[in-house]
Amino acid sequence: MFVFFFFFYRIVIAATVDLVVVVAAENVVTIDTSRSVLQARRVVVALSPSLVLDIAFDPPLPVGRQCLGQHAVMGCAIKVFCVYRKAFWHEHRSGSKRPHLAPGVIPGPVLNIFEMEINQQPALLGLIVGDFAREMSQLPKETLACLVMHQYASLFDHVGQADAIPDHVVIRRWTQPTLTKPTDDFSHAPLASAFVTQFAKLPPPPNALSVTDIVVDALDSFYSRGCYANVFPPKVLTSVGSSLMQPVGRVHWAGTETSTEWNGHFEGGASAGKRAAIEVLHALDSSTAETMAGAAQARSKL
Numbered sequence: 001m002f003v004f005f006f007f008f009y010r011i012v013i014a015a016t017v018d019l020v021v022v023v024a025a026e027n028v029v030t031i032d033t034s035r036s037v038l039q040a041r042r043v044v045v046a047l048s049p050s051l052v053l054d055i056a057f058d059p060p061l062p063v064g065r066q067c068l069g070q071h072a073v074m075g076c077a078i079k080v081f082c083v084y085r086k087a088f089w090h091e092h093r094s095g096s097k098r099p100h101l102a103p104g105v106i107p108g109p110v111l112n113i114f115e116m117e118i119n120q121q122p123a124l125l126g127l128i129v130g131d132f133a134r135e136m137s138q139l140p141k142e143t144l145a146c147l148v149m150h151q152y153a154s155l156f157d158h159v160g161q162a163d164a165i166p167d168h169v170v171i172r173r174w175t176q177p178t179l180t181k182p183t184d185d186f187s188h189a190p191l192a193s194a195f196v197t198q199f200a201k202l203p204p205p206p207n208a209l210s211v212t213d214i215v216v217d218a219l220d221s222f223y224s225r226g227c228y229a230n231v232f233p234p235k236v237l238t239s240v241g242s243s244l245m246q247p248v249g250r251v252h253w254a255g256t257e258t259s260t261e262w263n264g265h266f267e268g269g270a271s272a273g274k275r276a277a278i279e280v281l282h283a284l285d286s287s288t289a290e291t292m293a294g295a296a297q298a299r300s301k302l
């Protein structure tokens, strides 16, 4: 969540926002965070609508905006990384460079595959999403790893081939969100996520398959509550969808869900941020001189 501090020109990071109070008479928004109480002239809330419900607003948000959050569902996903000694998929035995898929048949749980490198080894990253992800998250990590490696081997026509057996499989699940607020807040969050640290710790390639199942930590899980973004059931966007982007007084909305393009992706988050920033600048246009003077003052303190 970004807060524009036109009064103080400060940046506060790693703070949880709990309360946003709009004092209309004084043209001020007060933001209660886990670190301090802040004041601003405008606020941009860059959160999924369902996570906005964790923040109390005074006065309360309009019904349409609340309704969006109440009906939004956070997606769920599992990422499976298979790390190989060689990129066997470059040697498709049928001569084709594309995965071979019989029409209408998905030979495993992965729906998207990306090629990548992990610790200088070739790897395939597979995404398992939605109902598949919920179902697969019940499986033991070894079973899930075997399903995925078999899927890759069969997609590239390498079933039974030694080079299609990965040295490591790393699984990360965003399927069981933490619903209780962690006692730690952002200020205690480790700088490198457990995920990155785990990759750095991968042991040298063993002969037997090694499967690492990375549990999403409580902080990550509570503040994202799923993956990749909010989705809306039928009739929600057609009834209250206009509230997604509509500013509520001094409160503006960003976040990938408010984007008209690349919704649910980083690109959508970035373009929504730009749109909200422009909105705020327009809103403050009448007091541009004040803003510029404040900015100059802030720069002089750097």
Ligand SMILES: Cc1cc2nc3c(=O)[nH]c(=O)nc-3n(C[C@H](O)[C@H](O)[C@H](O)COP(=O)(O)OP(=O)(O)OC[C@H]3O[C@@H](n4cnc5c(N)ncnc54)[C@H](O)[C@@H]3O)c2cc1C
Pocket (backbone or CB within 6 Å): 001, 015, 016, 017, 018, 046, 047, 048, 051, 054, 055, 174, 223, 224, 226, 227, 228, 229, 254, 255, 256, 257, 264, 265, 266, 267, 268, 269, 270
């Ligand atoms: C596992 C995973 C994999 C993904 N992979 C891809 C990918 O490969 N490509 C792609 O384009 N997109 C991917 N996405 C989607 C992408 O991450 C999002 O679309 C993008 O991050 C959305 O940006 P945003 O600014 O809307 O929100 P976010 O990036 O979610 O930012 C919201 C921030 O608000 C914080 N927050 C939550 N509650 C509070 C609170 N009360 N107070 C203060 N702060 C709070 C959160 O911790 C978070 O940092 C992935 C998402 C996930 C979860």
